[in-house]
Amino acid sequence: MAAKTLPKSYEPRDVEVRWGEYWEQEKTFTPDAAAKGEPYCIVIPPPNVTGQLHMGHALNLTLQDILCRYHRQKGANVLWVPGMDHAGIATQNVVERALALEGGTRGDLGREGFVERVWKWKEEYGGRILNQIRRLGASVDWTRERFTMDEGLSRAVREVFVRLYEEGLIYKGDYIINWCTRCHTALADDEVEHSPKAAFLYHIRYPLEDGTGSLVVATTRPETMLGDTAVAVHPEDERYAFAMGKNVLLPLTNRKIPVIADSYVDMGFGTGCLKITPAHDMNDFEIGQAHELELVQVIDGKGFMTEAAGAAYAGMQKDACRERAVSDLTEQGLLVKKEPYEHNVGECYRCKTVIEPFVSTQWFVAVKPLAKKARKAVESVKTRICPPQWTKTYFNWLDNIRDWCISRQIWWGHRIPAWTCDACGKLIVTREDPDRCPDCGGSLTRDPDVLDTWFSSALWPFSTLGWPDQTEELKFFYPTAVLVTGFDILFFWVARMMMMGLHFMGNVPFHDVYIHALVRDAEGKKMSKSTGNVIDPIDMIEKYGTDALRFTLTAMAAMGRDLKLSEERIEGYRHFVNKLWNAARFALMNLSDEMPDTALRPTEDISHAWISHRLEEIKAEVDQALSEYRFNDAAQTLYQFTWHEFCDWYLEMIKGDLNGPDNDKKHTAQVCLWTALTELLTLLHPIMPFVTQEIWNFLPGVVDKDLAQAKYPDPRPECLRPGVVEQMELLQDVVVSVRNIRSELDIGPSKSLDLLIRTAKDEDQAFLNNNEDFICTLARLDKVSAGPDVSAPKASATAVVGGNELYVPLSGIVDFDAELARLDKELGKLDKELGIVNKKLANENFTSKAPAQVVEKERQKAMTFSEKKAKLSALQERLRGSMG
């Protein structure tokens, strides 16, 4: 009885939904920490709760899924932890926008009401990206889904905060920070994006108090001069020796400020005089601290001028104040000049508002000691970064790290566990919420700030496994195997996970960091909504199926090289999915449903010997490639083998045995076909989980219906046959040569031909004669005779393959005289055309006067004609020669 047959065509949507639900219901991807197998754990880079799947995610998740499925096949105990990030500012912005549509603000709801509203929003809309991850076929353990704000992770955050505080590694301090006047929050250095902007450089004269002269300073931000507390010059700058130690009168305010000497000043830049505004410039803040200068804050957190700016300017928006200050300076004759100037401006990475440096009280992590350990772990290869060129970037960042500002002035996030006593001012940081001041019994006020989102994601590799509890999962699965991520969050996230993992777990969070490239459009441009070149992964899944998308991304994922993605590529790999489906459909029609009752044994038959040998090589190559993160090599190897060896040759070669009368041969072919197909499906499964699983389910004789639980095929060394590939190549070359002769002379497939081969070696003679049937079937021949004494028959086409001479007798098949006459006529016509073109090109009048592209066109013509002539002449020669 024949095996079940596959439907005619593959319908991805139904299959994907069905198997996705099956795996989730069966808990196929839910491991037991107590089960056998080495631990292999990956934590998903948690997407933002507000997020939507883009192509970068699709690549990131596909690569992780390949690793997980592959390591499951290799016998590891695999856990892939899914989850989402609460994304503080981004989520708060989304919910605030929704509120605005209803005409409300977060202020109307109050803190508690607003946070409640965000949770409600999360329950309603926050799961979208998780369903998109499901559609991609990610083999995560959904029973272990985590959220950075869930109860367990919040406890981990609290524990880490309190411990770092107790260890003196978290402190509260006045500091100049990057401030977004729109989001009303502090931003870390790396949350500020710098881009060049056209601006003006204003040169302003500051008169000396004693009337003995003046200094000219240059600034792009004249409004900040209202907060100047010094003018600095270089101590060795003789031009300004006369002014050092004196005071200048700050224009617009007439405040006296000192002229100080500091070697930070670059004598060669501008006038060599620097206005110092400690409250509104990062560098000035540090100079101000060194010289104990006063902090005068003239711009507030919303971007408006304060009382300290003076009565004339207080209450103005800062940009309006700039204009006003410039016009006032001009009026007073103190504006020396205004020149166009391009410089880098910092912007909020969320909302693109220009950053305002701002002095305020914030919470910090003293990261230097943590960074040292994180550097050492990579130096000593406890964690390996691939590709290795990113190691340098990682070191560089750690070497220049500044203390990490972790407080954010928003409502959505982990609230800082710090209280201040209203009566005695005592600061309390604890694991349990306190009621009263332990010192004086006074009432307490909780710090209003929340933690930077990256604070909780820095704990992700151990907090998701149950820390601070010493769970079985944590003991077994930590350190995780690999972190798969884009380079853009190497600092935000990877380095911080390293610091926290080493500090709290005493071990690195992952053995490897695999950094994948960017997915760009076909021209290599970044995909963006504004350019309109975004390819949406879910659209592609709807159109071509998940497996086609996954295979495309994998085949293009060369280490360290950006992917240039186009829809055509995905469409192309959809054909590959179909090719596999059709091959399997053919196989199933030729297998019986009791398959197999014997294991594959080495055979002498070239078709089976070759495919089993190649299968061994492919198994080893894919294994090696995936263990070295060479995803594209694994995909390309499988693609070539499946399409150009298994389908194009092997299936064609075994048709005779499958349909023939010899039962032994038929059985051998069935066993070998079944083995090759089951192993091929297993090898393809990590990249294309759905189509392989669907075919697998139709296969007779598989032990477990769930391909996701099948083992990586064991090597079968007895099937390796040295020399079999060379033999097969000889056979293929012979067949291809005959096919070429047919097409060159336009001999239809229905016309039967013979083949004579004058062999150079005895073994070739034996091999070719033994395999006459294959050659006849594949090249549509009646007869093949091979031997050292074969002589060239009259009127035959010839070819040479590996030292063997091939003759295809053509008399009675091709009308030589007619063919020669036709070629003669065509050559004559070509000669005439070529003559005209050459004459034109020899005419200097034409080549010098005609437009360049016209001349070029003629040159192209001449070349095409010459090439065609050469080809036809060669064919004519061959025909004449073969007539003997």
Ligand SMILES: [Zn+2]
């Ligand atoms: Zn902002």
Ligand SMILES: [Zn+2]
């Ligand atoms: Zn107190």
